[in-house]
Amino acid sequence: MTELICIICPNGCRLTVKGNGLKVEGAKCARGKEFARIEIEDPRRVLCTTVKTVFSTHPYLSVRTSKEIPKDKLMQVMKEIKNFRLERKVGIGEAVIENLLGTGADLIATEEFIEKEVL
Amino acid sequence: MFYDAIIIGGGPAGLAAALEASKRGLAVLLLEREDRTGGILKQCIHDGFGIVRFREKLSGPEYAHRFSAGLEAAGAEVRTFTFVSDIQECDGGFLVTASDASGMHEFRGRNIVLATGCRERTRNQILLPGTRPAGVYTAGTAQYLVNRLGLLPGKRVVILGSGDIGLIMARRLTLEGAEVIGVYEIKNTPSGLPRNIAQCLLDFNIPLHLCSTVTEIHGKKRIEAVTVSKVDAAGRKIPGTEERIPCDALILAVGLIPENELGEKLGLRIDPKTKGPEVDQRMMASIPGVFAVGNSLHVNDLVDYVSESAEIAARALSREYSERKILKIDLDPKFMYVVPQMLDLNAGLDELIFYFRSNAIYENPRLVVSVDGVDVWSRKYMILQPPLMERIKLSFGKFGLNENSKISFRIEVGS
Known part of the structure; x- marks a missing residue:
């Protein structure tokens, strides 16, 4: 299990990602779920x-x-x-x-x- | 020339007010003291601006450009390098005294929009003891040095205060090759947004020390070190916890204060909580025809709401105002503040925007609005906390309010 803070918007949802299926909990929106999956596999940032x-x-x-x-x-x-x-x-x-x-x-x-x- | 509105300050609030007012056909003069408009956004090169408004993560300069680009085409007159020193009431409106490279000028207008933003707190406001060496900067000054002038304020940096600007600067200085030793926060919770804790500190392994503060500055010409100490729940330093940390720069991100000298001189009533003028639902201050918007009204977390408050004022600008019938809003002490603080019953009462902060952290609270003792609106929150400004939209038109009505906002905790 991995804990993340979503950086997509100012809400800053606390996300937990579980298992190989990358089940995401705590996200208020779909973009947050997608962020969590990408963050685990290939974290990216705008510079x-x-x-x-x-x-x-x-x-x-x-x-x-x-x-x-x-x-x-x-x-x-x-x-x-x-x-x-x-x-x-x-x-x-x-x-x-x-x-x-x-x-x-x-x-x-x-x-x-x-x-x-x-x- | 008699302007419909003279807007003081060309940051995000002033730009939005000027654009909206010009689009509505009003004769607008925007006065800006720096070389160009944009205000603090000029140096806020990080992204994250405009998420609410444009559904995009723009950098500060890009966000400002969305407003400044069309400004002159919309008919606004913009004067940069122009510093306003005085505003007085005059026949039919206001007389603004300002200076630029060519000398002193007087401008007359029916309305004034104060969009003067805020100023950073310095070591004087937080009574930081020690010597007075070079190398102690506010976060905004450090940001100006790095982002506008390409200068690094230090190579071993301590940051005091965990507000968003401090967190953003921790990342920025790290990217530019400085070592950020740590961010120290006197409170037991960070002041900045969680996403900035994540992407500015965690991403770069910068430690955040809560319940800790700088208790002494060392160094003669240049700062050599700071002493940091743990503090107790009341914010008093705990003896024996002192630690001396060598550094060549100390950056202070210890809060903002709305800049309202012009409004105070004019005699506007100031809300001691927001440090900005008290306003009604149109953002009109205690003197009719004077509006306060953006960060000079109250310190915002998001620029999107700075622009929104400015546009609310711009839409209300008029050449004539009917006499006001003011009803103050009653707050329970769990609020830090609510803006607007009052309603003019002779102005529109529907779809009103309120911005507020709680005075402490409340989990699972309910915000309840009552009219004459009857609850008329409520909303549940997962959490209310001082660093997060909240925004709600309320309509009061259907309640038949009069000057003896009582509108109350309260925060209920527990079931």
Whole structure:
């Protein structure tokens, strides 16, 4: 039996997963049940971070992965992102790095560039 | 120019109010003191915003963009780098004094929407003893340094307080290569959401120490260590439990206080529990034409409800208001607070949104609403606890309320 806290929504249901059939108890919704099964077999997370840019008005741009990536790859992916420098202005939702470390997820911009100089 | 509404603050509350009011054809001026709108969401790069509203897990900047993108097209005038220093009542409305790079300006409007958000508590508010070295940050400052400026506030970090911002920063600093030694919480339960305990602490093996707090800060120029101690049920430190923990940064995530200097100066009645203005069902404060929304009204857990409160106010904005007939809502002491605190019987009384928190943890309680001593509505909860804000929708139109009516909210525990 494994105990988990669901991270799908702010309810934070306490889940218990039993046996080989992965019977899930405690979830208020179907998404919670699915979360528990995936969490046991292949835990995944969305990674949110920033990338360095070459633009002085906006030296760091906030980004996230377009979908969940394997949890055990988070630190490795962070290392990859740290070595990256963004040299073109992208719009919100646009890919900054495609297929990040072969995870199938893109790293996408989550904000617009600031155009004007900050005082 | 005489605006229908002048909105103070361009964070999620101000953006939602400005967008909704502009869409309704009102002449709106939004004043923001920073370089662009978005408020605290600009630095909240983690996801989880908008789950209730958009059924998506957006990052903070993405959530803000959903509102800011269409704002000018909807007709709102947005002035950034503009700092409001004063609001006064004037003929037919309000006079707002603000400064920007070009000097002082005066703006006039029929309505004011206070969307000024909140401020973080610092070591002064929690009376943290010790020296005053560099390296002691509020969680929001640390978040600004890491996410906007790309600077790491420390390499061996202690976090005091288990509110959501502290938990989010524990994860963020770990991802950026710092060692987070532990999160210390004076209470016996964490303040943050369970999902953040899971995905920010458990995921990265960061220890959470309950009933523990920082009792001294050490270091001359730069922080060198903190002393942490266990505390008893009353929050007093237990002698003999002290432990010295070397660190180069201490991050304080010890709560938020609504920022209401402008409203206080204007003479608004402030609720001592929420630290925000008392409002009616339209979010209208004690002075007609002044509205308080978002975190300046009360500290919210979810931005979705910040936007909602702002839109409730925006929908109520008008050029004329009939005289108010105020009925205060009666609360039992098991509530920390309920917002709105009062009803205007001359305004709409159906489908009203109430936000509340209990003052302690209650298992299997029942929330009961009564009118003139008759129970008219109730709901069972699995648990009510101070860190989780609850929201309910109630209608009072059918009760024929008058100024002598009595509306009471109570929490019943046990059968």
